[in-house]
Amino acid sequence: MIGVVHFGWASAGTAQIVRTLIEGLSRQEKTIYAIECNRMSKDIELRELKTEGITANLGSDSCVLRSFPIDIWNERSQEIANKLSKLNKIIFLGGSEVEINQSSPKQLHVPVSIFNNVDGSQSTLGYDTALNSIVKNIESVRDTASSLSYGKVRVFNVQIPGFGSSNLLLNSALAVEAKVVTNANEEEIAYIKQHIRKKEANKEGYTFLLMDHTVDPVKLEVHFEEFDLDWKIVEIDESQCGGPYPTALDRLIANQLKKAVVDWSLSDQPSGQLVIQGNQVMYTQTNKISEVTK
Secondary structure (H helix, E strand, O other): OEEEEEOOOOOHHHHHHHHHHHHHHHHOOOOEEEEEEOOOOOOEEEEEOOHHHOOOOOOOOOOOOOOOOHHHHHHOHHHHHHHHOOOOEEEEEOOOOOOOOOOOOEEEEEOEOOOOOOOOOOOOEOHHHHHHHHHHHHHHHHHHHHOOOOOOEEEEEEEOOOOOOOHHHHHHHHHHOOEEOOOOOHHHHHHHHHHHHHHHHOOOOEEEEEEOOOOOHHHHHHHHOOOOEEEEEEEOOHHHHHOOOOOHHHHHHHHHHHHHHHHHHOOOOOOEEEEEEOOEEEEEEOOEEEEOOO
């Protein structure tokens, strides 16, 4: 028996992996279970995944696999480990920060995350789509801002998913030439004030500040009362970062990951991790990397 659990926002690429896993294991007459959290009781549940349910998209009301809240998983890790002990293997889609009981069944960790935050992996499934989605959203705001004159600087505070500095935050800012706000300390605020003064001196009508949920743009505004600004808040949530249409790079990664996941599930390989190096998916176990898909 094999279990699969997903952490974070469900993407089209993740759905593709799960569908392929269900199809591949059903042909080998192996049983696969969705590891989910009951939304009412918060108890862990095992639900058998069958081929007749794989046409639905992840994230929909009739999804293939519901996302498991990381905080509940970590709070009840021992209880969960006991519940999963009857499984032979567990596949973790995302959740690099979850607590894992090493005495549990064989495990495979799959690099799924919009934040590109998996050690040893150059990228993660969902990151490229998220990065492109954020840039597209900001550029649409820029198109509107550049066509209007307010006689004052318009400060667009763009808040994206996450807590703490991430590749998604830093690279999004670089792509759109935005200023990053990470903790709103005195040094950062002084730097932003200097930046705004330059905008005013050059008669530039707008600027972008990029932040995640560690920074509250409403509280940030009180530090800029000395300026005559048009203070705007733009929120980009995880659903906007995922979307139904992954980029070509994420499609390439998803196609390799789904094959590697099925291959591991049907093999005798020990616990390990899939990583992405040079847009190729590799299997890692005890510091030894061997290519499992080409």
